[in-house]
Amino acid sequence: xxxxxxxxxxxxxxxxxxxxEVNISNGVKxxxxxxxxxxxxxxxxxxxxxxDHNGLRLPxxxxxxxxxxxxxxxxxxxxxxxxxxxxxxxxxxxxADEIGKYIIMGELSLDGTLRPIKxxxxxxxxxxxxxxxxxxxxxxxSREAAIVNDVEVYGVENIKEVVGFLNGETTxxxxxxxxxxxxxxxxxxxxxDFSDVKGQENVKRAIEVAAAGGHNIIMVGPPGAGKSMMAKxxxxxxxxxxxxxxxETTKIHSVAGSMKGDASLLNVRPFRSPHHxxxxxxxxxxxxxxxxGEISLAHNGVLFLDELPEFKRTVLEVMRQPxxxxxISISRSKFSVEYPASFMLVAAMNPxxxxxxxxxxxxxxxSPSQVQRYLSRISGPLLDRIxxxxxxxxxxxxxxxxxxxxxxxxxxxxxxxxxxxxxTLRFKDYAGVHCNAQMTSRMMHEFAEPxxxxxxxxxTAMTRLSLSARAYDRIIKVSRTxxxxxxxxxxxxxxxxxxxxxxxxxxxxxxx
Numbered sequence: 267x268x269x270x271x272x273x274x275x276x277x278x279x280x281x282x283x284x285x286x287e288v289n290i291s292n293g294v295k296x297x298x299x300x301x302x303x304x305x306x307x308x309x310x311x312x313x314x315x316x317x318d319h320n321g322l323r324l325p326x327x328x329x330x331x332x333x334x335x336x337x338x339x340x341x342x343x344x345x346x347x348x349x350x351x352x353x354x355x356x357x358x359x360x361x362a363d364e365i366g367k368y369i370i371m372g373e374l375s376l377d378g379t380l381r382p383i384k385x386x387x388x389x390x391x392x393x394x395x396x397x398x399x400x401x402x403x404x405x406x407x408s409r410e411a412a413i414v415n416d417v418e419v420y421g422v423e424n425i426k427e428v429v430g431f432l433n434g435e436t437t438x439x440x441x442x443x444x445x446x447x448x449x450x451x452x453x454x455x456x457x458x459d460f461s462d463v464k465g466q467e468n469v470k471r472a473i474e475v476a477a478a479g480g481h482n483i484i485m486v487g488p489p490g491a492g493k494s495m496m497a498k499x500x501x502x503x504x505x506x507x508x509x510x511x512x513x514e515t516t517k518i519h520s521v522a523g524s525m526k527g528d529a530s531l532l533n534v535r536p537f538r539s540p541h542h543x544x545x546x547x548x549x550x551x552x553x554x555x556x557x558x559g560e561i562s563l564a565h566n567g568v569l570f571l572d573e574l575p576e577f578k579r580t581v582l583e584v585m586r587q588p589x590x591x592x593x594i595s596i597s598r599s600k601f602s603v604e605y606p607a608s609f610m611l612v613a614a615m616n617p618x619x620x621x622x623x624x625x626x627x628x629x630x631x632x633s634p635s636q637v638q639r640y641l642s643r644i645s646g647p648l649l650d651r652i653x654x655x656x657x658x659x660x661x662x663x664x665x666x667x668x669x670x671x672x673x674x675x676x677x678x679x680x681x682x683x684x685x686x687x688x689x690t691l692r693f694k695d696y697a698g699v700h701c702n703a704q705m706t707s708r709m710m711h712e713f714a715e716p717x718x719x720x721x722x723x724x725x726t727a728m729t730r731l732s733l734s735a736r737a738y739d740r741i742i743k744v745s746r747t748x749x750x751x752x753x754x755x756x757x758x759x760x761x762x763x764x765x766x767x768x769x770x771x772x773x774x775x776x777x778x
Contacts, residue, residue: 269362271352272369273345274392275338276385278603279517279558281392283369285334286345288352293328298349300333302340303555309343309374313350316378320426325357338601341555344383347372347402351428364432367399368420378425380404384523387516390414400440402428408441409530410520413448413513449509449533456502456534460678461671463499465661466492472656472768474678477503478685479747480701482589482611482651484574486771487658488625493614497570500612501535502675504568505683511566514606518565522558536567538609542576550584551605556596561588562605574615575643582648585611589651592698611652615644627660641771653703653740655771685750702747710739714746719759727766737772741765 268289274281298307314324331349333340348370355362371389373381382404390411393401400418401411408421420438422428430436460470469485473496476483485493507515516532519525525532540549540560551559561569571577588594592608617623618632618640632640649655686701692713693699699706705714716724724741727733733741745757745765754761 267356267358269352269355269365271348271355271365272398273333273348273371274369274385274389275340276388276521277338277601278556278605279388279514279521281385281388282335282338283392283396284338284340284345286348286352287332287334288349288356289330289332290325290327290353290356291330294326295328297330298333299331300336300340301338302333302345303342305343306333306340306345309346309349312343312346312374312376313353315376316346316374316425317350317354319376320378320424320429322354322359322426322429325353327357329353329356339555342384343373343381344371344385346374347380347425347428350374350425351432354429355432360429361433364434368402369393369398369400370402370428372402372404372422374425379423380425382406385521386411386525387414387513387520390417390419391517393417402431402438409443410516410525412441412443413445413516413530415445443530445531446509448531449512456675458499459502459675460496460499461674463492463496463672465672466496466658469496469656469658470673470678472654473500474503474682475744475747475751475764475768476500476610476612476654477678478682478751479653479689479744480610480703481653481744481747482613482703483654483656484613484615484649484652484771485656485658486615486617488616488621488623488628488660491658491660493658494570494572497568497572497612497614498537498539499675500568500570500610501537503678503682504535504610505679505686507533507535507566515566518558518562518605522563524563536564537570538564538567539570539572542571542573544577544581546578546581546584549581550588550594550596550607552596556598556603558605559594561585561594561607561609564609565606567609569609569611571611571613574613575640579643579645583645586647586651589648592704613652616640617657624657625659649771650740653744654768656768657770681751684753685747688750688753702743702750705743705746707739710742710746714742714757716742716745716757716762717759720745720757720762723759723762724766727762731766731772733766733769734772737769741769744768 271286273284275284354360386407394417402420405421405423412419419441421441431438512533538560549560588607594607595604618637620631622628622630689701745761748761749757
């Protein structure tokens, strides 16, 4: 008897339907074909034990299982459940009439209980697109899948529940999630706030500008100056995610398997902070069977790289293309996948090996050449993609002892949101451009040309401060954002003046 069940394979952040064909005939052999990996091949032993513990039996006949399309690699243990149900249906134990209406996925334990799987959200989206009635999957994944409307989601704990449901002997409770209620429920909930930061007004202003224009920022200062503290609070002043952004971000984390058991939708911008020992593949994604890296997990959020010069040079260099294209393509001999990687880069570093260059409270023991050599660990092309470079000095004790809290994140966030609204309107005719940091040279001439006084100031600064040529575009973009925060239509001289102060590392005499 030939029976077909349906599962799904995840490629990138999308899913494709996998048809699992099970044919039972006279004989004793077992064949599993369709490009399965080792984990899929091992499913036979898990299925045999699971069925035996639940009073069911494998068919004692020749069994051929084909997983189509056969030219796509089938990975992982999530195919245990659809293969098991297909074998039972081909043996007449399960009613085959209902099977074709559902996508079925799940990993079996030896006692028949189901373990959670990865990539549930893109699978549920595919089930809706292909007009399946529903999806049957482990209970721990049900809330994540249920944020997709117009498809029935059934979470199960044991294979016996699935058999009873398909045979019409028992009913399963459908998992229902109000997507909009889930999305708006904790949209503005944060554990940290900028009001905790004492002093550092100039740095907080630079971070506000960076958030308002989507600019990458690097903070340079001695240990204990507050770089990490402020970086962790950047998501609290970014605009709230839209529902589409939340769905896209959740898909990436679903594929990576980083969703918590009771989670359904990520509605807070992600903050990723990898250690400086991270490898190239872990940062950008990849592997034999490609998975999203840290830059994709930070999509629509913040990627924080602390102690930037301590990262391996090759790790930093692979970020150059994603910073420009806002996506990462990973190619293998037989296929390629693309992951989104539109993130705000926040970096922090000490100014020198000892950490105290330009620190008014500690003496630096490094020579100018050592300071310059330390900075040169970051390549010019990468530094070129960081719009704002701001120096930090430690907060004096008198400021730390103040009881009055600083400006709260919500107040700063409202200013950022207003600036972003101006940019959304400005770039409405340009696909893929949402903020000032994404402007091309042509757009800068159209939207960010400084007035005559501003242009003269910029020309003087370029000459007197020995600013590099790459600083020009960055100053123009940042000054446009500063003007937007003020609600100014034109870029004026004082906007240019503030933007110039955010290019500290471009000065030839910085290391002296």
